[in-house]
Amino acid sequence: MIRLKKIAVLTSGGDSQGMNSAIRAVVRTGLANGYEMLGVKRGFKGLMDNDFIPLGSKEVSDILYRGGTFLQSARSEKFKTKEGQKKAIANLAERGIDYLVVIGGDGSYKGAEVLHQQGIKTYGLPGTIDNDIPLTDYTIGFDTTLNVVTNAISNLRDTMSSHERVSVIEAMGRSCGDIALQAGISSGVDAILVPEVEADIEGIAAKLRAGFDRGKTHSIVIVAEGAGKADEVAKKIKELTNLDTKPTVLGHIQRGGTPTAFDRIFTSRMGHKVIDLIKQDISGVALGMEKNEITYHTFEEIFAAKNTIDSQLYQIFHDLI
């Protein structure tokens, strides 16, 4: 009897909207190409705990439009140890898994790369809302998060305007300001603080004060979490302007919600492409989108590349305020 080749898929690190759609695309395309498909629960933790489930077409129905990940996600310190990795590799061997697809952020890519170095054929799909992975224009969930943040800012603007206040909104992004920058542009905010650029808080405060003196009824400042805390920035602005300033931390609300059409199509394309790479026996690579093409690079290339703020967008923002 011919043994079908086996592909396992897992989600790791912070979840992001579109992970379910990505799992569905990998599974359905894999099945259509004659592979046996399995899911691993709770990321690398499940690999070490031998927590696998068979995935047929039915198991991935009704998940396309759901946020989160039905395979669950986790962060695991134990997997960073040689002992943890040995356990994971032994479980993969025992089950005869030929290929492993890891959907997660840059930390998860490190995990995928250490397995690849130890002989496992691994693939990365960029699952993080932060958009902080080099060599891809987008990560899974980033577009959905932008829409969530844009809607949240719109709600805040209404009440800030009625009360003539300044709103300081903290968005996610520990080392990358893309959520703050792009949601800031889409919302027409007055100032953006990102971790990649040193903030001129006195200059921002002076502009906000001048705006109110001209008759503005509200102002919005968006700060990426890696650039400062909303309450501290709000306190400073209040001190410098004497304007009523309120902090809001958007928190995990940003990671939820049904994925946008963009995230669903993006993940469907990557799921399709990863099976294509498996068929060609190309491994140790992560996928992404560059100039609307689905592309791939080795993990090493991705780790060597630097993720920088989009200077053109940053300039566009400053020319629009």
Ligand SMILES: Nc1ncnc2c1ncn2[C@@H]1O[C@H](COP(=O)(O)OP(=O)(O)O)[C@@H](O)[C@H]1O
């Ligand atoms: N250097 C590493 N070696 C092995 N595994 C790693 C390494 N860095 C991260 N991981 C694994 O990937 C998981 C997810 O990474 P983390 O940085 O928390 O999230 P993300 O993948 O979203 O960036 C970690 O909990 C750990 O199990």
Ligand SMILES: O=P(O)(O)OC[C@H]1O[C@](O)(COP(=O)(O)O)[C@@H](O)[C@@H]1O
């Ligand atoms: O949900 P947690 O574990 O508190 O992590 C919060 C972090 O997760 C993120 O949403 C995504 O980060 P990762 O890509 O590292 O998972 C960050 O923006 C945020 O700082």
